[in-house]
Amino acid sequence: MKVIDCELRTIVAAPADCQYAALSYVWGELPSDETWKTAGEGIEGRKLPELPDTIEDSMQIARDLSIPYIWVDRYCIDQANKVDKHRQIQQMDLIYSSATLTIIAAAGENPSYGLPGLSGGPRQGQHSLRIGDRLLVGTIPPVLSNSTWASRGWTYQEGILSRRRLIFTAQQMLYECNGMHCTESLVLPLDVLHTKSRHRFKTSVALGYFEAKRPGSNALDIMQYISEYYQRHLSFDEDALNAMRGVLQAFHKAPASRRVYTVTGVPICSILYSKKYENPTPAQLFLLGLLWYHVEGGIRRKHHPSWSWAGWKGGRLQSHSLLRREWFFLSGPSDTTVSIELTDGQLKEFPDFNDLSDFLSSIDYSARYIHIEAWTIPCSIVHITQKSSKFLQYSEFYISFPINDVDVGYLQTHLSIDTSDPIQRTNLLQKTYVVIFLPWEHSRKEPRRAFGLVVEDKGLFYERVGCFELSEVGVLRSAWWPHDVVLDSGDSKRDMIERSSLSQWFYTIPKRRQKIRLG
Incomplete structure (x- = not known):
């Protein structure tokens, strides 16, 4: 790891136990400095020229706080050395979580803007009004969410992984660590807001800007982090996993009881491994991880x-899983298999949990293809307008599939494809698809359910189109859970089948066993 010596203005190897600040900022569209891209020469020992204002201001802040070093990605990572760059990307969780302080430049759109209050110019005034002997003062609501910084993909993990954050906005400074937060414009009695131990604010106090800022503390929160990050923008689609890698690493490094492994970003939550749920295997947990879904559809990243x-x-991802784990594992059949295709074309099956970490280290971090062997049925997609509900978000797209030789069923599906585009929408409704049934639940104690993926044949492989959940109970069982509903051939809403016959329906529906290469 390299850092900048703030006094000598030189890039040096980080001393053991060094105290350093990290900078989180927007790179912007500034032309690159080619002197930092001379392959083979390395960057250690280089004397820094005059830098953009945001970098210079951050170095001044570090000096004022007696922090001797600062880490700035553009200068502390050898951009010409692919091996070094890859190694540093793998350590983003350590770099930001180990920093004494992270300076967040949330004002401006590039590093030339500077930090407001320093070279970034004067800050916007705080409104006040005196009425008699009373003074009314505006508290300046945080505008972080509207900043360019908060829209960029790479800055997400930089803010989340940091322990202490000093945030510069156009109006004021904000401070937020993992236990408390405060703003420059509003002085609050911090002793009253803290717990007796003074380790953190009381639970009754409103959260700061970074509501989820302890990645790895709760395994089941991983989809919340993924859905928040998913809203951010990236200049290069190929960065989609790397810009989130630090957060995923934090979940991977958590204690075994709450550890989350990932394959190309798809979570494998070891916390779900429990005798209560018949000891699901890593392969089954990976299949469960595939059931993330879009609330609003998007477009494909081919990388x-x-x-x-x-x-x-x-579009927008749902921030929680499609289903509860007990629905997936209770007494469900286990004849669905899944394997990873390596870069040389070989297939590798998931091991048990004891060997899972070594297995994941041996495959490509961004594996491209998986092979699922499961029961499948053909289907098409239709549009059916439904009345809106104040409780639930309904998709108006359904898969149409044969129930038997005569009847056709319609099952609501969560599409990943953006249906707002008329051309895309027309193409969607004209094609044929395949339903892949994943392990499904048929316990006597719980309502019967089935789960699966909708995929499209692309020739050499299939691509995911959406996913579904089939419940025999129907849409009104819970006012807050997004149950799917099946329609008959008319427009009336009903349960697809009688309460006791989902398993019978599954075994009698026209289907075939198939191996799907999914890419």
Whole structure:
């Protein structure tokens, strides 16, 4: 790891236990400085010329706080050395979580803007009004969410992984660590807001800007982090996984009881491994991880596979899993198999948990293809207008599939494809697709359910189009959970089948066993 010596203005190897600040900022569209891209010469020992204002201001802040070093990605990572760059990207969780302080430049759109209050110019005034002997003062609501910084993909993990954050906006400074937060414009009684231990604010106090800022503390929160990051923008689609890698690493490094492994960003939550749920295997947990879904559809990123959320951009992801784990594992059949295709074309099956970490280290971090062997049925997609509900978000797109030789069923599906584009929408409704059934639940104690993926044949492989959940109970069982609903051949809403016959329906529906190469 390299850092900048703030006094000598030189790039040096980080001393052991060095105290350093890290900078999180927007790179912008400034022309690159080619003197930092001379391959083979390295960057250690280089004397820094005059830098953009945001960098210079951050170095001044570090000096004022008696922090001797600062880490700035553009200058501390050898951009011409692919091996070094890859190694540093793998360590983003360590770089930001180990920093004494992270300076967040949330004002401006490029590093020439500077930090407001320093070279960034004067800050916007705080409004006040005196009425008699009373003074009313505006508290300046945080505008971080509207900043360019908050819209960029790479800055997401930089803010989340940091322990202490000093945030510069156009109006004021904000401070937020993992236990408390405060703003420059509003002085609050911090002793009253803290718990007796003074380790953190009381739970009754409103959260700061970074509501989720302890990645790895709760395994089941991983989809919240992924869905927040998914809203950010990237200049290069191929960065979709790398810009989130630090957060995913934090989940991977968590204690075994709450560890989350990932394959191309798809989570494998080891916390779900429990005798209560019949000891699901890593392969089954990976299949469960495939059931992320879009609330609003997006468009494909060709650099990553369609079965990963990283293979899509635009739209909006659901922030929790499609289903509860007990629905997936209770007494469900286990004849669905999945394997990873290596870069040389070989297939590698998931091991047990004891060997899972070594297995994941041996495959490409961004695996491209998986092979699923499961029961499948043909289907098409139709549009059916439904009345809106104040409780639930309904998709108006359904897969149409044969129930038997005569009847046809319609099952609501969560599409990953953006249906707002008329051309895309027309193409969607004219094609044929395949439903892949994943392990499904048929316990006597719980409502019967089935889960699966909708995929399209692309020739050499299939691509994911969406996913579904089939419940025999129907849409009104819970006012807050997004249950799917099946229609009959008319427009009336009903359960697809009688309460006791989902398993019978599954075994009698026209289907075939098939191996799908999903990319």
